[in-house]
Amino acid sequence: MSTPKSEPRGVRIPPDSDAVTRQSGSDSTSDTPMTRRELVSQSAAVVGGLALFGTPAGAATHSARTSIGTASSPLHLAPTTVPPDVLAAGTLAPGAPGRDYRPVVVPNGATLPFRIVDGVKVFHLIAEEFEHEFAPGLKALCWGYNGRTPGPVIEAVEGDRVRIYLTNKLPEATSVHWHGLLVPSGMDGVAGLSQAPIPPGETFKYEYTLRQHGTYMYHSHRDEMVQMALGMMGMFIIHPRAPERAGLRRADRDFVLLSSEWKVLPGARRPDPVEMLEFNVFTFNGKSFPATEAMVVEKNDYVRIRLGNLSAMSHHPIHIHGHAWRLVATDGGPIHPAGQWPEVSVLVPTGTTRTMEFVADNPGDWAIHCHMSHHTMNQMGHNGGVNMIGVKAAPLDAAVQSTLPEYMSMGTTGMGDMAEMGMAVPRNSIPMLGTDGQHGYIDMGGILTVLKVRERVTAESAASWYESPPGTLAIAATAAELARDGVNVS
Ligand SMILES: [Cu+2]
Numbered sequence: 187m188s189t190p191k192s193e194p195r196g197v198r199i200p201p202d203s204d205a206v207t208r209q210s211g212s213d214s215t216s217d218t219p220m221t222r223r224e225l226v227s228q229s230a231a232v233v234g235g236l237a238l239f240g241t242p243a244g245a246a247t248h249s250a251r252t253s254i255g256t257a258s259s260p261l262h263l264a265p266t267t268v269p270p271d272v273l274a275a276g277t278l279a280p281g282a283p284g285r286d287y288r289p290v291v292v293p294n295g296a297t298l299p300f301r302i303v304d305g306v307k308v309f310h311l312i313a314e315e316f317e318h319e320f321a322p323g324l325k326a327l328c329w330g331y332n333g334r335t336p337g338p339v340i341e342a343v344e345g346d347r348v349r350i351y352l353t354n355k356l357p358e359a360t361s362v363h364w365h366g367l368l369v370p371s372g373m374d375g376v377a378g379l380s381q382a383p384i385p386p387g388e389t390f391k392y393e394y395t396l397r398q399h400g401t402y403m404y405h406s407h408r409d410e411m412v413q414m415a416l417g418m419m420g421m422f423i424i425h426p427r428a429p430e431r432a433g434l435r436r437a438d439r440d441f442v443l444l445s446s447e448w449k450v451l452p453g454a455r456r457p458d459p460v461e462m463l464e465f466n467v468f469t470f471n472g473k474s475f476p477a478t479e480a481m482v483v484e485k486n487d488y489v490r491i492r493l494g495n496l497s498a499m500s501h502h503p504i505h506i507h508g509h510a511w512r513l514v515a516t517d518g519g520p521i522h523p524a525g526q527w528p529e530v531s532v533l534v535p536t537g538t539t540r541t542m543e544f545v546a547d548n549p550g551d552w553a554i555h556c557h558m559s560h561h562t563m564n565q566m567g568h569n570g571g572v573n574m575i576g577v578k579a580a581p582l583d584a585a586v587q588s589t590l591p592e593y594m595s596m597g598t599t600g601m602g603d604m605a606e607m608g609m610a611v612p613r614n615s616i617p618m619l620g621t622d623g624q625h626g627y628i629d630m631g632g633i634l635t636v637l638k639v640r641e642r643v644t645a646e647s648a649a650s651w652y653e654s655p656p657g658t659l660a661i662a663a664t665a666a667e668l669a670r671d672g673v674n675v676s
Pocket residue numbers: 500501502503556557558561633
């Protein structure tokens with residue numbers, strides 16, 4: 187890629203972002219105007235400022251002005267808040283939760299524990315089969331990591347050295363790819379291309395230094411069609427080492443949601459990996475609404491939601507109610523503030539992540555869901571067969587009832603009420619499952635969750651529905667109101 191020397195892609199480099207910005211182009215070639223000698227001397231200056239990393243941001247007043255990986259670094263470089271040679275030196279202490287980052291929240295999920303051995307963060311993933319519940323009433327044998335799908339979130343800090351063991355307890359070979367991570371080729375995890383497949387029973391070791399920050403993923407890269415359809419995926423979060431230095435805001439609540447899609451025929455024991463079109467189970471973090479765990483935040487919290495999508499075939503436009511959010515990063519890196527679009531829906535194509543941030547300033551219960559209406563529907567919405575809407579069913583019902591007295595046509599006025607009728611369903615299936623809300627039945631499922639914005643988060647306010655203040659709830663219009671406003675409903 188040819189990068190303009192001083193103003194990559196039209197982004198103006200602030201006059202003071204000299205040394206490291208330029209130096210950061212050094213490891214790749216000659217597209218910066220700096221000589222090798224200049225580079226060495228400036229690197230020394232940078233290393234001199236190294237002690238500042240790991241100290242509170244306010245204490246750091248100058249030195250290594252790293253490009254923020256957004257505004258001023260050429261696009262082919264890793265998004266980083268510390269100079270590349272500092273990362274390469276491998277001298278940064280392992281990032282610690284609380285000190286270096288505020289841990290993410292994983293609704294319905296978990297983060298992967300680690301131990302530190304000689305300065306290296308050691309993780310252990312176990313690829314295995316287990317029984318997974320998508321929502322009450324629907325279980326299937328899935329494949330994933332450490333007993334869950336998606337696998338536990340790997341959470342680390344830019345500059346960390348990580349060593350990740352993968353033990354294969356599946357009946358076939360596997361491998362794991364680090365989606366979006368800038369790793370050595372031999373660590374990239376594509377079976378056959380970058381490494382040998384990991385046979386059943388074997389444990390492989392991946393080890394590299396995290397030289398970027400952002401929202402990434404991991405997933406099987408061997409027999410992907412089968413292994414990913416059965417659930418072999420997870421998220422990989424790398425916190426910036428020095429966010430304030432790079433103008434990045436710390437979030438009060440930092441959520442991680444990975445969407446996926448499945449074909450589970452009613453009564454089937456396993457998801458069908460051969461399905462290409464007609465998926466019937468749609469999930470956030472492996473759960474279909476109403477099994478998705480609500481995301482609870484306090485009014486005026488600065489909220490980050492990291493959306494990943496590893497569906498086999500679908501892209502998901504994820505929509506937020508009651509707020510507008512900004513797209514601040516993708517799995518390619520952070521977006522310069524000037525380029526951050528305000529949105530209320532963001533398309534998350536499969537194989538990507540989208541990181542959204544907003545101030546939760548609007549108290550209430552707000553849906554966050556895929557806007558493809560078939561993706562907020564559970565199984566039977568897709569196996570329902572005949573379209574009965576508008577059909578005058580009485581004559582048909584009368585005819586059928588002569589042999590099947592219980593028979594009644596369904597769905598002639600729409601399907602919204604079918605969910606709560608509690609119709610008999612095939613074993614191990616969730617035909618039209620929704621749930622009781624405060625104001626009636628919520629007839630949705632799939633990729634939907636609830637953002638609860640509370641004045642004060644307590645166990646009680648988190649567990650209950652939002653109570654609308656007087657005058658702020660839609661209710662039936664009175665005759666007097668209709669007359670007053672000249673609304674004729676006859
Ligand atoms: Cu969708």
